[in-house]
Amino acid sequence: MTITQAKPPAPPRPERSTLRHGISVGLARRAWLRLSGLLSLPLFWLVVAYLGALAAMFVTAFWTIDSFTSELDKTFTWENFRTLVGKPVYRTVAVRSLVVAAGVTLIDAVVAMPIALYMAKVAKPRTRALLVVLVMTPLWASYLVKAYAWRVMLSGDGPVTRLVGTVGEPLYGLGATTVVLAYLWLPYMIIPLFAGIDRIPNSMLEASADLGGRTWRTYRSVLLPLLAPALVAGSIFTFSLSLGDLYTAKIVGGTTQLFSNVIYDNLVTANNLPFAAAAGAFPVLVMVIYLAAVKRTGALENL
Amino acid sequence: MRRSVNQRFVAGIAAAVGLSLVLTACGSSTTSSPASPGTSTAGTRTAGSSSADSSSADSSSISSSSAGSSTGGSSSGGSSSAGSSAGESASAASNPVTASTAPAAPSVPMATSVGAGEGEVDIVAWAGYVEDGTNDPKQDWVHPFEDKTGCKVKSKVAGTSDEMLQLMKTGDYDLVSASGDSSLRMVYGSVVQPVNTDLVPNYKTIYPFLEKQRWNSVNDQMYGIPHGWGANLLMSNSAVVKTPPTSWGAVFDPNSPYQGKVTGYDSPIYIADAALYLMKTKPELGIKNPYALDDKQFAAAVALLTAQRPLIGEYWSDYTKLVQAFESGDLVLGTSWQVIANLITTDAKVKVTATVPTEGSTGWSDTWMVAAKAKHQNCAYRWLDWIVSPAVNAQVATWFGEAPAQSLACAQPDMTEQCKSFHAADAAYAKGIWFWTTPTKTCVDGRTDTTCADYTAWTQAWTTIKG
Numbered sequence: 001m002t003i004t005q006a007k008p009p010a011p012p013r014p015e016r017s018t019l020r021h022g023i024s025v026g027l028a029r030r031a032w033l034r035l036s037g038l039l040s041l042p043l044f045w046l047v048v049a050y051l052g053a054l055a056a057m058f059v060t061a062f063w064t065i066d067s068f069t070s071e072l073d074k075t076f077t078w079e080n081f082r083t084l085v086g087k088p089v090y091r092t093v094a095v096r097s098l099v100v101a102a103g104v105t106l107i108d109a110v111v112a113m114p115i116a117l118y119m120a121k122v123a124k125p126r127t128r129a130l131l132v133v134l135v136m137t138p139l140w141a142s143y144l145v146k147a148y149a150w151r152v153m154l155s156g157d158g159p160v161t162r163l164v165g166t167v168g169e170p171l172y173g174l175g176a177t178t179v180v181l182a183y184l185w186l187p188y189m190i191i192p193l194f195a196g197i198d199r200i201p202n203s204m205l206e207a208s209a210d211l212g213g214r215t216w217r218t219y220r221s222v223l224l225p226l227l228a229p230a231l232v233a234g235s236i237f238t239f240s241l242s243l244g245d246l247y248t249a250k251i252v253g254g255t256t257q258l259f260s261n262v263i264y265d266n267l268v269t270a271n272n273l274p275f276a277a278a279a280g281a282f283p284v285l286v287m288v289i290y291l292a293a294v295k296r297t298g299a300l301e302n303l
Numbered sequence: 304m305r306r307s308v309n310q311r312f313v314a315g316i317a318a319a320v321g322l323s324l325v326l327t328a329c330g331s332s333t334t335s336s337p338a339s340p341g342t343s344t345a346g347t348r349t350a351g352s353s354s355a356d357s358s359s360a361d362s363s364s365i366s367s368s369s370a371g372s373s374t375g376g377s378s379s380g381g382s383s384s385a386g387s388s389a390g391e392s393a394s395a396a397s398n399p400v401t402a403s404t405a406p407a408a409p410s411v412p413m414a415t416s417v418g419a420g421e422g423e424v425d426i427v428a429w430a431g432y433v434e435d436g437t438n439d440p441k442q443d444w445v446h447p448f449e450d451k452t453g454c455k456v457k458s459k460v461a462g463t464s465d466e467m468l469q470l471m472k473t474g475d476y477d478l479v480s481a482s483g484d485s486s487l488r489m490v491y492g493s494v495v496q497p498v499n500t501d502l503v504p505n506y507k508t509i510y511p512f513l514e515k516q517r518w519n520s521v522n523d524q525m526y527g528i529p530h531g532w533g534a535n536l537l538m539s540n541s542a543v544v545k546t547p548p549t550s551w552g553a554v555f556d557p558n559s560p561y562q563g564k565v566t567g568y569d570s571p572i573y574i575a576d577a578a579l580y581l582m583k584t585k586p587e588l589g590i591k592n593p594y595a596l597d598d599k600q601f602a603a604a605v606a607l608l609t610a611q612r613p614l615i616g617e618y619w620s621d622y623t624k625l626v627q628a629f630e631s632g633d634l635v636l637g638t639s640w641q642v643i644a645n646l647i648t649t650d651a652k653v654k655v656t657a658t659v660p661t662e663g664s665t666g667w668s669d670t671w672m673v674a675a676k677a678k679h680q681n682c683a684y685r686w687l688d689w690i691v692s693p694a695v696n697a698q699v700a701t702w703f704g705e706a707p708a709q710s711l712a713c714a715q716p717d718m719t720e721q722c723k724s725f726h727a728a729d730a731a732y733a734k735g736i737w738f739w740t741t742p743t744k745t746c747v748d749g750r751t752d753t754t755c756a757d758y759t760a761w762t763q764a765w766t767t768i769k770g
Contacts, residue, residue, distance in 0.1 A: 065759070089767040155631045169563065170633040172617060251624075254617045257769045270571065270762035271465030 080278035101242035116193035172254035188237035196230025424682035454682035483518035527670035529708035534666035538639035566637030569618035592748035642704025
């Protein structure tokens with residue numbers, strides 16, 4: 001029986017080691033180099049992909065297009081914005097989109113609150129884990145599949161229509177769009193609310209009870225103020241997602257068109273990029289105003 | 304403590320995701336625009352190494368990409384193809400205002416002979432026009448072409464006529480399956496070259512009523528090879544609408560008993576359908592061509608559609624959506640395509656009739672065109688001949704759902720039914736169709752004493768009609 005001895009490991013190649021060592025030393029001495037090495041890629045992404053695209057959009061919004069040759073006319077003009085503001089149809093559609101987004105947010109807040117409360121304060125840990133999974137699961141299914149499922153349910157001979165008792169008359173329309181959007185974005189409201197409620201110590205609720213606060217009083221004076229940041233966080237999702245949605249209106253909206261449909265139509269069927277860009281400024285503007293308002297309340301710091 | 308940190312983190316991430324969704328939703332309108340040449344790679348995929356060992360010397364590797372590969376399943380590929388094509392497709396008026404009145408096209412040299420293949424050909428096409436078997440193993444006319452000619456096929460699916468125009472302007476492509484609303488824009492923009500039909504043997508047996516039309520030729524010079532065509536039809540549910548309507552008036556009748564169950568095509572080009580109806584019913588408006596509408600005529604067409612809106616259950620542009628809505632009974636009457644009627648008939652859930660009403664109809668007609676500066680001109684000419692060869696043209700027409708342009712395609716096995724239902728050989732039927740064309744400020748009916756509403760005006764009016 002022979003014992004083969006393993007060769008002793010070769011000594012590391014000196015030059016490489018020196019190189020690595022050199023890099024380490026160099027990096028250790030220069031903090032700015034470490035930082036820029038770490039941040040350059042994400043910053044590139046943020047500045048070029050996000051802000052760059054936005055900037056390109058705003059610049060394009062001031063151009064026009066030749067409808068025959070589709071050539072961009074790159075002379076500065078307010079024409080697109082004048083059309084947007086001047087034609088009543090765009091105002092109507094804009095207001096409709098805002099109402100839908102606000103309605104979706106309201107429905108989601110009302111529906112999510114009891115669910116989140118139960119998950120955070122009542123359910124046992126096992127049940128809670130299960131509920132979190134259940135709330136998140138629909139997010140794994142395709143958005144379009146869910147919207148089309150609603151299309152079938154709201155169709156003239158669909159289950160919802162049968163329940164309402166209007167067999168033969170499909171329920172497509174503005175209401176259907178709002179309900180389906182509320183369904184689609186509900187998890188985005190439940191999760192922040194759940195996190196927010198979970199963060200509130202039980203002692204607060206007990207203190208309120210000790211001071212004679214009944215359910216409603218405790219809810220209104222203790223829970224709601226503490227939950228404001230969570231509600232705002234949830235509303236940012238539901239509101240912005242609703243404002244940016246176009247397929248739900250196409251699938252269950254009947255003849256309803258929302259602002260995103262207007263943008264899409266100008267982009268895809270008309271290839272009128274400048275006008276679509278100008279129209280695209282509207283949701284951006286709304287969200288900027290909304291976020292600025294939210295920031296003033298201090299809710300963003302509490303997220 | 305730890306938990307609360309986690310929650311902050313989750314909430315923060317979620318907020319960031321939500322915000323970025325908003326930003327990207329808005330930003331994407333710029334980044335994904337077909338206007339920037341850089342986006343042309345989106346749909347191009349390489350596949351099909353199977354014929355990499357092709358015997359031909361200059362096709363050492365095959366890089367083909369499937370039309371419709373981006374749309375997923377084969378059926379959806381097929382459907383979106385028809386949808387996008389007819390949606391954007393168009394042509395100059397079918398009842399041809401004689402081509403000889405057209406302004407001279409820019410002078411672009413024409414091929415005089417077809418030499419040795421360059422080993423490659425780059426194609427812009429509607430989904431479903433260039434199939435290599437990826438969507439359906441049985442639908443493959445790319446690999447046989449590659450084996451036969453040694454030209455490897457690279458194709459890019461375009462969703463709209465506008466996108467086709469943009470892609471062709473990049474100069475990266477040799478061929479395009481242009482529809483009538485983009486074909487003339489390509490001719491006058493020097494994007495495509497005249498086609499020497501003597502070099503395309505199969506052109507001789509193309510249906511004569513498709514030759515030298517306004518959407519594929521200028522002053523009798525062909526600028527492409529006709530591929531296939533179809534008409535928009537008035538479709539009704541036979542069980543509900545007992546007497547099948549024979550006039551488009553059925554979808555414009557304010558007292559329609561089918562209020563809320565009528566459908567219209569969701570595109571600005573649908574305004575032409577209203578104009579066509581007015582052309583026949585209100586001669587005092589003086590509409591000669593539904594794509595050439597002066598202010599008064601345009602306002603009348605828009606008013607007709609605005610009045611129609613309360614009747615509409617929903618507009619459609621997605622072809623599967625229309626099939627589903629008719630089968631569930633949510634819609635019973637409205638504009639449709641032959642392929643949709645066929646699908647509903649095959650499913651046999653409801654019975655429908657689809658006809659060209661007495662006023663005539665709008666429709667689409669597609670043409671294969673060669674880029675003005677084609678890098679692979681010889682291979683491009685080989686494709687022109689291949690795609691309208693009887694067997695292949697029959698296969699494409701069946702897969703896509705349209706009438707083949709090749710007369711011999713209808714002599715292929717199993718093509719009798721297809722050619723009959725799509726009226727492929729029926730010149731009179733084709734004459735009744737106003738193939739879609741892009742409305743321009745210069746009236747396309749030849750009037751010079753007035754200006755017409757251009758496509759931008761049509762788009763904005765369409766938004767207003769939908770309200």
